[in-house]
Amino acid sequence: MKQIVVLSGKGGTGKTSVTASFAQLASQQSSLKAVFADADVDAANLELVLAPQQKSTEPFIGGKLAVLDLDLCSGCGLCEQACRFDAFLQGPDGLEVDPISCEGCAACVYVCPHGAIHMEDQVAGEWSRSDSRYGPLLHANLFPAQENSGKLVTLIKQQARLLALDSGADLLLVDGPPGIGCPVISAVSGADFALVVAEPTASGVHDMQRVLETTHHFGVKAAVCVNKSDIYPEGFEAIKAYCEAQKLPLLGTIPFDLQVTHAMVQGEPVTAFAPESAAAAAIRGVWESVMTWMGLEGNRHA
Secondary structure, three states, X not given: OEEEEEXXXXXXOOHHHHHHHHHHHHHOOOOOOEEXXXXXXXXXXXXXXXXXXXXXXXXXXXXXXXXXOOOOOOOOOHHHHHOOOOOEEEEOOEEEEOOOOOOOOOHHHHHOOOOOEEEEEEEEEEEEEEEEOOEEEEEEEEOOOOOOHHHHHHHHHHHHHHHHHHHOOOEEEEEEEEOOOHHHHHHHOOOOEEEEEEOOOHHHHHHHHHHHHHHHHOOOOEEEEXXXXXXXXXXXXXXXXXXXXXXXXXXXXXXXXXXHHHHHHOOOOHHHHOOOOHHHHHHHHHHHHHHHHOOOHHHOOO
């Protein structure tokens, strides 16, 4: 089984649109069995295009939260002094724990002389296994103001990988998060190949370089495709020059095409909504290049 993660240095480059089209193209290949995962848990939206039907949903425990029993509290204030995150506040009935500020370190538990504080699991989100129109999909939703998105990405990828192995899938396709933070590191972990979707803008070029440095640091092979490649020729030339200097494959370019927007409005990949459009043709070319790069060209639909 091969594992491909689609990344972008910044949000809005078209990463999910490309991933959704890849999912549709994979489903058209009778000899290729694929499992999909949306690892962009902070702003998951692959499901908007794949139209999944949820089969199961589980809570995600992001960490621990301090809980104060006022009946046991003497008001000594030692917990306030020990907390480095100012999570203890004076409420109308006495001390209260601010769940947003609490980091779950449990320092307050150890200093409380009356055993008035204990730690409880904090539900930070939920993850689901679904059947989409193009195949099995693992996806998640991190609740507002919650952290540990890297941990949730790891969970999603683990579940997707187990499903892929159990079902004998040839490919695990992961829609990764943007940027270079912990969620990206979790998404890249274990991948055989990373496709970086870049856009030819000043910030797009810079952030593309950062995410490619990240994949290089973790020893993951990477290549680039440029979305909306014709909106800023100077930016495209900068991306092309960077790839040539770093000996990185440039697997294709996707022109700006309003059919992509129309497809998004209809909740469909552009390769399904407008298969004869310029963007759809270009994405098919990138997909075939990825299949060749991954040694899966024998699985392409004749």
